[in-house]
Amino acid sequence: MRYALLINLLPESYAGLGEEEIAAVNAEYIALRADERVIGGEQLQPAETATTVRSAGGELLVTDGPFADTKEVFGGFFIVEAADLDAALEVAARVPAVRMGGSVEVRPLVEF
Amino acid sequence: MLEEVFREQWARVFASLVGYTGDVDVAEEAAQEAFAVAAERWSREGPPDDPGAWLVVTGRNRAIDRLRRERAHAQKIRLLDRPEPVEVTMDGTTIPDERLELFFMCCHPALAAEAQVALTLRALGGLSTAEIARAFLVGEETMKRRLSRARAKIRAAVIPFAVPRREALPARLGAVLAVLYLIFNQGYGDARAGLAAEAIRLCRVLLGLMPAEPEVAALLALMLLHDSRRAARVRDGEIVPLAEQDRGLWDTAQIREGLGLLDRALARGGGGAYTVQAAIAAHQAEERIDWPAVAALYDRLGELTGSPVVALNRAVAVAETEGPQAALALVDALDLDGYRYFHSTRAELLRRLGDVEGARAAYDRALGLTVTEAERRFLARRLRELRTGPQAPG
Numbered sequence: 001m002r003y004a005l006l007i008n009l010l011p012e013s014y015a016g017l018g019e020e021e022i023a024a025v026n027a028e029y030i031a032l033r034a035d036e037r038v039i040g041g042e043q044l045q046p047a048e049t050a051t052t053v054r055s056a057g058g059e060l061l062v063t064d065g066p067f068a069d070t071k072e073v074f075g076g077f078f079i080v081e082a083a084d085l086d087a088a089l090e091v092a093a094r095v096p097a098v099r100m101g102g103s104v105e106v107r108p109l110v111e112f
Numbered sequence: 113m114l115e116e117v118f119r120e121q122w123a124r125v126f127a128s129l130v131g132y133t134g135d136v137d138v139a140e141e142a143a144q145e146a147f148a149v150a151a152e153r154w155s156r157e158g159p160p161d162d163p164g165a166w167l168v169v170t171g172r173n174r175a176i177d178r179l180r181r182e183r184a185h186a187q188k189i190r191l192l193d194r195p196e197p198v199e200v201t202m203d204g205t206t207i208p209d210e211r212l213e214l215f216f217m218c219c220h221p222a223l224a225a226e227a228q229v230a231l232t233l234r235a236l237g238g239l240s241t242a243e244i245a246r247a248f249l250v251g252e253e254t255m256k257r258r259l260s261r262a263r264a265k266i267r268a269a270v271i272p273f274a275v276p277r278r279e280a281l282p283a284r285l286g287a288v289l290a291v292l293y294l295i296f297n298q299g300y301g302d303a304r305a306g307l308a309a310e311a312i313r314l315c316r317v318l319l320g321l322m323p324a325e326p327e328v329a330a331l332l333a334l335m336l337l338h339d340s341r342r343a344a345r346v347r348d349g350e351i352v353p354l355a356e357q358d359r360g361l362w363d364t365a366q367i368r369e370g371l372g373l374l375d376r377a378l379a380r381g382g383g384g385a386y387t388v389q390a391a392i393a394a395h396q397a398e399e400r401i402d403w404p405a406v407a408a409l410y411d412r413l414g415e416l417t418g419s420p421v422v423a424l425n426r427a428v429a430v431a432e433t434e435g436p437q438a439a440l441a442l443v444d445a446l447d448l449d450g451y452r453y454f455h456s457t458r459a460e461l462l463r464r465l466g467d468v469e470g471a472r473a474a475y476d477r478a479l480g481l482t483v484t485e486a487e488r489r490f491l492a493r494r495l496r497e498l499r500t501g502p503q504a505p506g
Contacts, residue, residue: 003269083270084271084274085269089222106269108269
């Protein structure tokens with residue numbers, strides 16, 4: 001069974017961190033990739049780099065910024081191959097965002 | 113008679129079928145079919161020697177039929193990759209009890225609390241959707257949707273049908289106990305005694321499956337000690353406070369059993385929230401309540417739960433040891449304005465301090481928040497007595 005671990009970061013949790021501390025957090029993310037259950041994943045650039053496209057009255061509307069302006073920001077994801085939800089939750093609990101005030105949403109993928 | 117057998121067997125049969133098929137929907141349908149066949153056949157021929165095994169085997173065969181049909185359908189579109197199911201016959205082998213796995217699946221924290229409760233009553237209690245809907249005062253369609261959403265999540269997210277690993281067990285067992293206590297309290301709050309009895313029955317089953325867990329014994333003790341006072345709690349449709357209850361109406365057998373279970377929990381090193389609450393309930397069953405001990409237990413419970421409601425109950429014990437003034441200071445420091453017992457407790461303390469105006473205002477607030485008729489009548493009487501002085505008990 002495959003699950004997406006959708007990582008929501010609290011950007012302000014990085015505010016007080018020095019370069020070394022940020023490097024340590026990044027190392028944790030990289031270490032998670034070594035877990036055999038983690039079969040994929042990507043990190044997103046900060047929300048300030050986002051551009052949103054939608055349709056308004058038949059017109060294409062392009063705006064600066066993310067879809068929703070929230071305290072937590074979607075920062076990246078892992079794809080996990082796990083026997084069941086408990087195994088996926090175990091990996092999710094180790095994502096640094098969880099202890100840094102953010103959250104991880106665990107969603108099963110549609111299997112074709 | 114047949115109904116009793118069904119009630120007794122449902123959880124085991126359903127659990128076994130979930131374990132066998134790995135699919136809650138298939139298992140439920142197969143279990144229902146097996147019970148329907150049994151109802152028809154047993155009333156003609158009488159029940160078999162081992163009704164549980166018969167039901168499981170019949171249910172398995174029904175499940176296999178369904179999976180075969182699905183497989184035939186799936187093969188046409190090359191989807192399903194399941195081994196060809198094999199027909200099962202009864203061979204006298206014992207069928208393992210998988211109800212514990214079922215408890216942990218139904219009470220998985222990934223399910224909404226209300227869904228956990230409904231699933232537990234359906235899967236382990238064998239209650240019908242209509243019965244559960246009535247117990248929780250929602251429409252049958254609403255309850256049906258709630259249950260089917262929960263089953264859909266179990267299936268899609270693969271919520272495991274398994275006993276959690278040792279590290280995760282305390283937290284997950286806590287979730288199971290919380291569901292049982294919620295069911296009990298739903299039945300205790302008003303006259304729906306059927307739910308309280310069901311919670312006690314389920315807790316007995318759980319204790320049978322996990323006999324070494326002190327908190328399971330403690331929860332059963334707590335429920336029994338509270339339930340023992342059921343007949344005395346309401347008189348003429350009005351709630352009767354503990355101090356005014358007719359002890360002759362208490363169920364002494366339930367008290368004895370509760371005290372025995374509390375001892376068992378303590379002997380097994382119990383010190384969790386249910387053990388402490390059961391210990392408090394045990395003190396309350398005594399002729400003369402040891403209030404300093406009760407206050408100390410509420411202290412401990414407060415440390416374990418951090419709950420302001422516990423602090424409120426502690427204040428009630430403090431009122432008995434240090435007087436109403438000390439208790440009122442504790443109560444007034446709490447942020448529980450929307451809670452009816454906060455106001456009724458304040459009212460009681462103000463009344464004892466001779467502050468009639470303050471007590472009246474607090475009883476009014478409590479009345480405004482009260483949901484059950486029995487409580488409303490009690491508070492209304494207290495309000496009347498404030499004006500006229502207490503009447504001789506009649």
